[in-house]
Amino acid sequence: MTKIRVLVADDEPLARRGVRQLLAPHADMTVVGESRNGPETLRDLDALAPDLLFLDVQMPEMDGFEVLRARGVDRMPAVVFVTAHDQFAVRAFETHALDYLVKPLNIARFEAALSRVRERMRLMQAAERATRLTALLSAARAQREKNGVERLVVSTRTGELVVPVADIDWIGADDYYACLHVGAKSYLLRESLTSLEARLDPRRFVRVHRRAIVQVDRVRELRPALRGGEAVLRDASRIPVSRRKRARLDDLLHRRAEERT
Numbered sequence: 001m002t003k004i005r006v007l008v009a010d011d012e013p014l015a016r017r018g019v020r021q022l023l024a025p026h027a028d029m030t031v032v033g034e035s036r037n038g039p040e041t042l043r044d045l046d047a048l049a050p051d052l053l054f055l056d057v058q059m060p061e062m063d064g065f066e067v068l069r070a071r072g073v074d075r076m077p078a079v080v081f082v083t084a085h086d087q088f089a090v091r092a093f094e095t096h097a098l099d100y101l102v103k104p105l106n107i108a109r110f111e112a113a114l115s116r117v118r119e120r121m122r123l124m125q126a127a128e129r130a131t132r133l134t135a136l137l138s139a140a141r142a143q144r145e146k147n148g149v150e151r152l153v154v155s156t157r158t159g160e161l162v163v164p165v166a167d168i169d170w171i172g173a174d175d176y177y178a179c180l181h182v183g184a185k186s187y188l189l190r191e192s193l194t195s196l197e198a199r200l201d202p203r204r205f206v207r208v209h210r211r212a213i214v215q216v217d218r219v220r221e222l223r224p225a226l227r228g229g230e231a232v233l234r235d236a237s238r239i240p241v242s243r244r245k246r247a248r249l250d251d252l253l254h255r256r257a258e259e260r261t
Helices: 013-023 038-048 064-071 086-094 107-147 193-199 243-260
Strands: 004-009 029-035 052-056 078-083 099-102 151-156 159-164 170-174 177-182 185-189 205-209 212-215 219-225 228-233 238-242
Touching: 004 013, 004 038, 004 107, 013 029, 029 038, 038 052, 038 064, 052 064, 064 078, 078 107, 099 107, 151 185, 170 193, 193 205, 193 212, 205 243, 212 238, 219 238, 219 243, 228 243, 238 243
Parallel strands: 004 029, 004 052, 052 078, 078 099, 205 238
Antiparallel strands: 151 159, 170 177, 170 212, 177 185, 205 212, 219 228, 228 238
């Protein structure tokens, strides 16, 4: 059970004791401190970081509303105002208080306030979990985009086939399709080379021509040619390399060689 940390702020000792006694039967509530006036309350909010504050409206030096104004609504825990005068009720809710209790405290009304507190905590925890999950998913997606996809799914006569990108030697443009060359086999994927290039790991795959992407590790030799060059792959395939793309391929080949030594 998650404990709800409670701070009780009231200048009257009997009033603080009354709140403690009403909280005692609730195992999920733990009183972490008591404050006797406004300045003490501000200090305890910093020092104790409570989840819930029972805040007396009328206290010496600073009243409850002044405490809230000095602290700032966005930095306050859940607040339940407590006072002997119900004329402050509307103002209390205008300051985003979770509830408002009038002294002497009624047990049923106090229990209802705790129910609202628990529901508020449940919603906050759910929102925090959703935020953390969204952040994790975003980080995972960013990592995948950085490292590139690991598998591509292509349609064949017998169904869908998963092709590990590590098995791809090179990819050529074929009208509106990309042709994946995997050893002696080839598969058509309905996707442009530009779109596919953005999804592949740029450290492993490089666009060498407007109509070709090669896996760097499959390049056996880079030969000069009049219009840029020619990449000779391990399987003896010859892929044209444009003059503009040659420097990028040459750089990656040197990096791969350095990594292996």
